[in-house]
Amino acid sequence: MDSNYLKVEFPSLPENVSLSRVIVASFAAQLDFTLNELEEIRVATSEAVSNCVIHGYRESQGRILLELTIKDGELEIVITDYGCGIQDLDLAKTPTYSTDPERMGLGLVFMESFMNYLTLESEVGKGTRVTMRKRPERGTNHDGSKQ
Secondary structure, three states: OOOEEEEEEEEOOOHHHHHHHHHHHHHHOOOOOOHHHHHHHHHHHHHHHHHHHHHHOOOOOOEEEEEEEEEOOEEEEEEEEOOOOOOOHHHHOOOOOOOOOOOOOOHHHHHHHHOOEEEEEEEOOOEEEEEEEEOOOOOEOOOOOEO
16 A cells, blocks of 8 residues: 655644544545544543643643655554653653643553554653554454465
């Protein structure tokens, strides 16, 4: 399959979380994802973008870059903010940890469980980048190779 990509930049406004879900689901629909897989992709995306809005920029506003790529039958989602960064990545990856006591701290848990691949890169004062990949289950062997 030929590759396709999309780059979208938008302000870190709460209303853009739902917009990012729609964009990613529409783009992902080019592959043979089930409705359940598309919902998992939407949830993982909204968690990542919400983290940018709530934690990356806190009380300020900044920009979020959403990069989508389809290559060799796999969807890649890269979400980047240029906010405060994460002080302690290991602590941030701990289930139920959150810098906001009002939050459950399960965003990274959802992202990791719903996607085939997740990496988190961050530098204090420069921002955070989340890279997620997902391959449709249909037409794929359990080892990830094509049927």
